[in-house]
Amino acid sequence: MKIEIISFGKIAEFISDQKIDIAEIADTDSLKMHLETLFPELKGMKYKFALNNQLVQANSIINQNDILAIMPPFSGG
Amino acid sequence: MSAERYNRQIILKGFGEAAQQQLLKAKVLVIGAGGLGCPALQYLAAAGIGHLGIVDDDTVSLSNLHRQILFTTPDIGKLKTEVASKRLQEMNPQIGIVTHPIRLQKGNILDILSRYDYILDGTDNFESRYLINDACALLNKPLIFAAVSGFEGQLAIFNAADNLAGSTNYRDIFPVPPGKGEIPNCAENGVLGVLPGIIGTMAAAETIKLITKTGQPLNNKILNYNLLTHQQYIINISQSSDYVLPKSVAEFLNMEYQDTSEAPHGYEEIDTAALTKLRQQESVILIDVREKHEVPVLDKQVFTQVPMSELNAFITKGFSQKHVVLICQHGIRSVAAAETLQEKFGNSKKIYSLKGGIVKWRDYFMRP
Numbered sequence: 001m002k003i004e005i006i007s008f009g010k011i012a013e014f015i016s017d018q019k020i021d022i023a024e025i026a027d028t029d030s031l032k033m034h035l036e037t038l039f040p041e042l043k044g045m046k047y048k049f050a051l052n053n054q055l056v057q058a059n060s061i062i063n064q065n066d067i068l069a070i071m072p073p074f075s076g077g
Numbered sequence: 078m079s080a081e082r083y084n085r086q087i088i089l090k091g092f093g094e095a096a097q098q099q100l101l102k103a104k105v106l107v108i109g110a111g112g113l114g115c116p117a118l119q120y121l122a123a124a125g126i127g128h129l130g131i132v133d134d135d136t137v138s139l140s141n142l143h144r145q146i147l148f149t150t151p152d153i154g155k156l157k158t159e160v161a162s163k164r165l166q167e168m169n170p171q172i173g174i175v176t177h178p179i180r181l182q183k184g185n186i187l188d189i190l191s192r193y194d195y196i197l198d199g200t201d202n203f204e205s206r207y208l209i210n211d212a213c214a215l216l217n218k219p220l221i222f223a224a225v226s227g228f229e230g231q232l233a234i235f236n237a238a239d240n241l242a243g244s245t246n247y248r249d250i251f252p253v254p255p256g257k258g259e260i261p262n263c264a265e266n267g268v269l270g271v272l273p274g275i276i277g278t279m280a281a282a283e284t285i286k287l288i289t290k291t292g293q294p295l296n297n298k299i300l301n302y303n304l305l306t307h308q309q310y311i312i313n314i315s316q317s318s319d320y321v322l323p324k325s326v327a328e329f330l331n332m333e334y335q336d337t338s339e340a341p342h343g344y345e346e347i348d349t350a351a352l353t354k355l356r357q358q359e360s361v362i363l364i365d366v367r368e369k370h371e372v373p374v375l376d377k378q379v380f381t382q383v384p385m386s387e388l389n390a391f392i393t394k395g396f397s398q399k400h401v402v403l404i405c406q407h408g409i410r411s412v413a414a415a416e417t418l419q420e421k422f423g424n425s426k427k428i429y430s431l432k433g434g435i436v437k438w439r440d441y442f443m444r445p
Contacts, residue, residue: 006310008229008301008303008310009226009227009229010226010227012229045255046251046253046254046255048250048251050312050313053310053311053312053313054312054313054315055249055250055312055313055314055315057249057315057316057317057319069301069310069312071250071299071301071312072226073203073224073250073251073254073255074224074225074226074229074230074231075200075201075202075203075206075224075226076112076201076224076225076226076266076268076273077109077111077112077113077114077199077200077201077223077224077225077273
C-alpha cells in the first residue's frame with residue numbers, strides 16, 4: 001500500500017514530502033512506530049498526525065493513497 | 078465614524094456598512110507587538126477596529142526592524158507599546174488604543190483578557206502561548222493563533238465554534254508544551270521578515286472575517302503555510318480528551334506555565350557582570366556545552382568543554398566545584414544543561430546559565 005507523507009517545520013528537515021510503501025502497516029499507531037524507527041529524530045519531538053486533513057486523535061486505519069501530514073508546534077513570532 | 082475613510086471596504090459586496098459597524102464595536106487585543114503583531118495591528122487599526130489593545134513589555138532593538146515594521150531606527154530603546162500606539166493613532170485617530178506594557182502572567186492575564194472580545198496571539202514562546210490558550214478557553218474568548226518557524230507559518234482560530242462542532246483549543250492539537258530540553262539546537266532559526274508579515278496580515282484578515290462573519294474563518298482548523306512554495310495545507314482540528322484545562326480561576330492559578338518570574342527554576346540565568354563576579358569566587362567551573370566544531374573557540378584553560386552529547390557522562394564522573402556556569406551559543410542549550418544538572422545535584426551545587434549565550438556577549442568573550 002502506498003501513501004503520501006507531507007511534513008512541516010523542523011520535521012521537514014529530515015522527512016521530505018514523499019510517497020512511501022507501507023506493506024505491513026494498517027493503522028496510524030503502527031505507522032508512528034515505523035516512522036520513529038526510520039527517522040529516530042522524530043522520537044522525543046512533539047508532533048501530531050493528520051490523515052487526509054483530519055487531525056488524528058486515536059488510532060486510525062490507513063488506506064491506499066491516503067495523505068498523512070506530520071505537524072510540529074511552532075512558537076515563533 | 079468617517080464613512081469616507083472606510084469607503085473602499087464598505088462598498089465591497091458582502092461587507093458593507095453593517096460589517097464596518099461590527100468592526101467599530103469590536104474590542105481586539107493583540108498580544109506581542111513583534112513580527113506578527115506589527116502587521117496585524119496596522120491592518121486592524123486601518124480597518125477601523127474600534128478598541129485595540131496592545132500587550133508587550135519589550136523595547137525596540139535593531140534586530141527587530143527587518144520584520145517589525147511599525148518601528149523605525151530612532152525608536153530603538155523605546156517601549157514597543159508606546160511607539161506602536163503613536164504610529165497607529167496617527168494612522169487612524171478615530172479608534173481607541175490601549176497599551177499594556179507588561180508581561181502577561183497567571184496573575185494578570187484574566188483581568189486584561191476579560192476586557193476584550195477577540196484575542197490575537199502573536200507571541201514568540203510556548204509558555205505565553207499555553208498561558209494565553211488556557212486563559213482564552215477559561216474565559217471563552219475567540220483566539221486567533223499565529224506562529225512562524227523557519228520559512229513556515231501556522232494560523233488557527235480557537236474557542237470559536239463552527240457549524241459542525243463545538244470549539245477546540247491549542248491543547249486539542251498539542252496537549253503539553255515541548256520541554257526546553259527538547260529544543261534540538263541552540264541557534265535561533267532566523268526568519269525572513271516578510272514571513273511574519275504575511276502570517277500576521279492573514280491573522281488580521283481572520284480577525285476581521287470572524288468579527289464580521291465574512292467568508293470561512295479558520296474556526297477549528299489550522300493552516301500550515303510555506304513561504305518557499307506557497308503551499309498551504311489545512312488540517313481540521315477535532316476535540317481530544319488527552320489533556321486537562323483549568324475549569325475555574327482557582328484551577329487556572331494552580332497551573333504551571335514556567336513563568337520565569339513566578340516559578341523558580343532552581344538555577345539562575347545570569348549576565349556577564351554576574352559572570353565576572355562569579356569567576357572571582359573559589360570553586361567555580363565554567364562549562365562550554367557547545368559541540369567541539371562550534372565557533373568562536375573559547376580559551377580551553379578557562380572554559381571546560383563538555384558538549385551536550387557528553388554531559389551525562391561528565392555528570393556521572395562527577396566534579397568538585399560548587400558553582401557551575403553553563404555557556405552555549407544563544408543561552409538555550411545551557412538552560413537545558415542547567416535543568417539536567419539541577420535534577421542531578423539539587424541544591425548541593427549552585428547552577429547558572431549565561432542568558433543570551435556567547436552571541437549576546439560577544440565582546441566579553443572576544444576581548445583579548
